[in-house]
Amino acid sequence: xxEVNGLTRRFxxxxxxxxxxxxxxxxxxxxxxGPNGAGKTTTMRLLLGLDRPTAGxxxxxxxxxxxxxxxxxxxxxxxxxxxVQGGRRADRHLWWLARSNGISRTRIGGLLELVGLxxxxxxxxxxxxxxxxxxxxxxxxxxxxxxVLVLDEPTNGxxxxxxxxxxxxxxxxxxxxxxxxxxxxxxxxxxxxxxxxIVVAQGRLRADAPxxxxxxxxxxxxxxxxxxxxxSAR
Amino acid sequence: MSAVAAEWxxxxxxxxxxxxxxxxVLMSLVLTVxxxxxxxxxxxxxxxxxxxxxxxxxxxYVGVVLAQLPxxxxxxxxxxxxxxxxMIDTTFVATPSRVRVLMAKAAVLSxxxxxxxxxxxxxxxxxxxxxAAEFRPSLLPAGAWTVIAGGTLMIVVTTLLGLxxxxxxxxxxxxxxxxxxxxxxxxxxxxxxxxxxxxxxxLPAYPALQLIEQLPDIMPTWAAFTVLAAWGVIxxxxxxxxxxxxxxxx
Numbered sequence: 001x002x003e004v005n006g007l008t009r010r011f012x013x014x015x016x017x018x019x020x021x022x023x024x025x026x027x028x029x030x031x032x033x034g035p036n037g038a039g040k041t042t043t044m045r046l047l048l049g050l051d052r053p054t055a056g057x058x059x060x061x062x063x064x065x066x067x068x069x070x071x072x073x074x075x076x077x078x079x080x081x082x083x084v085q086g087g088r089r090a091d092r093h094l095w096w097l098a099r100s101n102g103i104s105r106t107r108i109g110g111l112l113e114l115v116g117l118x119x120x121x122x123x124x125x126x127x128x129x130x131x132x133x134x135x136x137x138x139x140x141x142x143x144x145x146x147x148v149l150v151l152d153e154p155t156n157g158x159x160x161x162x163x164x165x166x167x168x169x170x171x172x173x174x175x176x177x178x179x180x181x182x183x184x185x186x187x188x189x190x191x192x193x194x195x196x197x198i199v200v201a202q203g204r205l206r207a208d209a210p211x212x213x214x215x216x217x218x219x220x221x222x223x224x225x226x227x228x229x230x231x232s233a234r
Numbered sequence: 235m236s237a238v239a240a241e242w243x244x245x246x247x248x249x250x251x252x253x254x255x256x257x258x259v260l261m262s263l264v265l266t267v268x269x270x271x272x273x274x275x276x277x278x279x280x281x282x283x284x285x286x287x288x289x290x291x292x293x294x295y296v297g298v299v300l301a302q303l304p305x306x307x308x309x310x311x312x313x314x315x316x317x318x319x320x321m322i323d324t325t326f327v328a329t330p331s332r333v334r335v336l337m338a339k340a341a342v343l344s345x346x347x348x349x350x351x352x353x354x355x356x357x358x359x360x361x362x363x364x365x366a367a368e369f370r371p372s373l374l375p376a377g378a379w380t381v382i383a384g385g386t387l388m389i390v391v392t393t394l395l396g397l398x399x400x401x402x403x404x405x406x407x408x409x410x411x412x413x414x415x416x417x418x419x420x421x422x423x424x425x426x427x428x429x430x431x432x433x434x435x436x437l438p439a440y441p442a443l444q445l446i447e448q449l450p451d452i453m454p455t456w457a458a459f460t461v462l463a464a465w466g467v468i469x470x471x472x473x474x475x476x477x478x479x480x481x482x483x484x
Binding site: 028041045048049065066067068071072075077079080082083084085086087089091093095096097100101102140233 | 236237239240241243244247248250308315317319321323324325326327328330331417433
């Protein structure tokens with residue numbers, strides 16, 4: 001469970017995140033939707049202790065991220081899938097990560113199979129396509145079998161088959177009772193993936209509701225999204 | 235301990251590590267062999283076995299400290315490489331304590347530096363004994379330990395200085411330039427200044443070269459060890475403070 005309370009992050013004069021409060025509950029996929037530059041990535045970085053908030057706080061299972069012990073066993077994160085060192089083999093990338101949190105190395109083979117990289121685990125990451133790096137990033141996020149997942153645009157670079165596969169995997173992870181937070185700027189993707197939506201624009205919360213409430217019959221999520229964004233801009 | 239184990243895996247699963255270590259060790263080994271054989275060939279036949287052993291150790295550690303730049307670069311790359319790729323975020327997601335990550339890197343790199351220096355000094359020493367067999371060198375005379383400790387400390391300090399500069403400056407090229415400036419250029423410039431010897435005491439090069447008997451003693455041995463060690467510790471402390479303060483969190 002993720003709780004964000006009055007979270008604010010100011011960069012110079014701009015408010016990247018402006019008094020944001022929301023909760024990500026277990027057992028469902030929470031879509032984190034907003035246009036480019038809305039503050040989604042900044043919020044996720046604050047949540048993961050990669051940046052410090054100007055005000056407010058974010059906790060995972062009631063604890064600020066930086067105070068978690070063996071954090072990978074509680075939170076799995078995928079931010080920028082391309083942020084890996086190309087010279088290292090995929091399985092060894094997962095190995096150091098597992099070792100840092102006392103996670104058994106025996107999980108690596110199965111996870112590489114799960115994300116469809118079973119045949120290239122011994123290959124260097126530098127030779128991977130963006131889609132393969134996303135799959136590796138997802139394996140890294142699942143390494144510690146965490147109850148909470150924080151994924152920033154995980155379908156980036158995936159082909160249609162890959163997007164479909166990712167959607168199915170996220171749904172089964174939520175069905176297992178995990179709290180899944182997925183950001184996206186693609187409304188169509190969120191419409192078929194998320195159970196609950198948090199919409200942000202210009203760092204502020206615009207909507208926080210079940211998807212069924214946001215999308216009325218005869219209205220696409222795209223329409224609903226534009227409606228929410230434009231209404232709040234006024 | 236998990237962070238140390240993870241950093242050790244990270245270090246040895248990158249090819250660039252083995253390139254830096256391989257180049258450093260091989261280059262130094264070749265120079266050690268060449269240097270030692272040249273020096274030994276010029277020895278006075280009346281040299282005692284203790285003097286011979288001491289001469290071998292000194293010649294070997296001149297070779298060892300030649301490897302300091304590749305090792306320092308390794309220290310720099312171990313953190314600047316993560317900043318360049320962005321993987322530093324994954325490191326901090328896995329180990330949120332910035333201090334713990336830096337100390338784990340320092341521990342692993344120190345180990346690599348000591349190991350690397352032994353890969354140069356042990357074969358170099360054995361070669362020296364073989365080449366100087368006619369002098370019947372003793373094993374390790376008392377004075378040799380200062381040379382061994384001083385030479386080893388210099389390698390470790392340069393490696394840790396590289397790490398600290400990489401952590402503070404983040405950009406690999408900038409950090410490598412700063413490292414070369416502090417380790418090589420600055421001491422050379424300063425010694426040629428009037429009164430430069432006074433300043434030289436506080437730079438890493440003079441104390442190290444004094445300890446390995448390449449320069450005349452201008453300070454007590456303990457002072458040379460202290461100044462040299464400070465160049466390993468203080469920049470790391472600065473990097474720790476800079477890392478904790480950074481709003482970027484890294």
